[in-house]
Amino acid sequence: MSEWMQERAEAGSGTGDRRARGAILVALGLRLLGAGPLLILALLVVGVALWTPNFLKPGNLSNIAAQTAVxxxxxxxxxxxILTRGIDLSVGANLALATVIGGLMFRAVDSGPLVILAMLATGALVGAxxxxxxxxxxxxxxxxxxLATLSVCRGLALALAINHTTMRGMPEAITRLGDGATLGLPNSFFVVLAVAAALFVMSRAMVWGRWLYAVGGDPNAAVEMGIPVKGMLVSTYIVSGLCAGIGAVVLAGRTAAGSPLYGNLLELDTIAAVIIGGAxxxxxxxxxxxxxxxxxxxGVIRNALNLQNVAVFYQMIAIGVILVVAVEADVLRNHLEARARVLQSARGQ
Known part of the structure; x- marks a missing residue:
């Protein structure tokens, strides 16, 4: 009897060891997927630097920072x-409309603050x-x-733009913000840092941020917890529209113009950036x-391809392929997380 019990104990121990090893492997896989985008970015920078000697020159790095700011x-x-399980397809057209409104405001009042306020208000209004x-x-x-506001905003931008094309001219404050530099870095880089800091505080240090994650994690549970889900969703789209307005200020400053043609396919670029980044x-x-x-x-991929004189349509193909890979990585991560929960449950039993 004792030998039989010993064999059972050894078998159970072997099964437990296999489960423990499986849990460790799954946890390692999740860590690699979590660090994957940052690791890929680092490897990409190293590879491009070896492939293109001009890539790491300060002027080119500054150019990348300016190009990727918007x-x-x-x-x-x-x-x-996307944290709330949504999507905003209107950001590109919203940005274009904001630059046109800014251009019209500049023709009425040569005031940097008022033009900036007009563009920010336009973006936030569309988001609302x-x-x-x-x-x-x-x-x-x-x-x-x-999708509807994408079409509406693009149509309004074309209708309001003088001669339906690029409207030259922006206040000096805006051109300095979008095209100037400080300490060798483009001012648009500091705008990115400011927006990131503000949103980080909102999403990590405020109740609004905790509610945001709760709504995205399980909307029904959030309602039962008393979280104002409707207000949270509306505020999230307002913030998204406001970011489009800030992007409009930077782009209008960089080009010293407003145009109904700006922001074409920007919605796809931003979705790709979020998913490629690991969300x-x-x-x-x-x-x-x-x-x-x-x-x-x-930004790095496009800059490298530009330095190698690769045609724009090949750049679009490259971004599309990378997006598919990123989505597949998200699917794999979800599978590993489900597997990890099963193993943790088994270990708890």
């Missing part, structure tokens, strides 16, 4: 929307429309309203670093 700012707003119609219109998904479409998980890493990755 995508990074708008992607951070998109990140918050998205959130209010989605929430209180009881739409099944924000894809519908944000999940399932909501409730992710942080602003994902958007920043993804935006930098896109």
């Amino acid at each position: 995508i990074a700012i708008v992607a951070m707003g998109q990140q918050l929307v 429309v998205n959130g209010i119609v989605y929430v209180y219109g009881r739409l099944p998904h924000p894809f519908i309203i944000t 999940s479409f399932l909501g409730g998980r992710g942080h602003l670093g994902h958007a920043l890493v993804g935006a930098l990755m896109i």
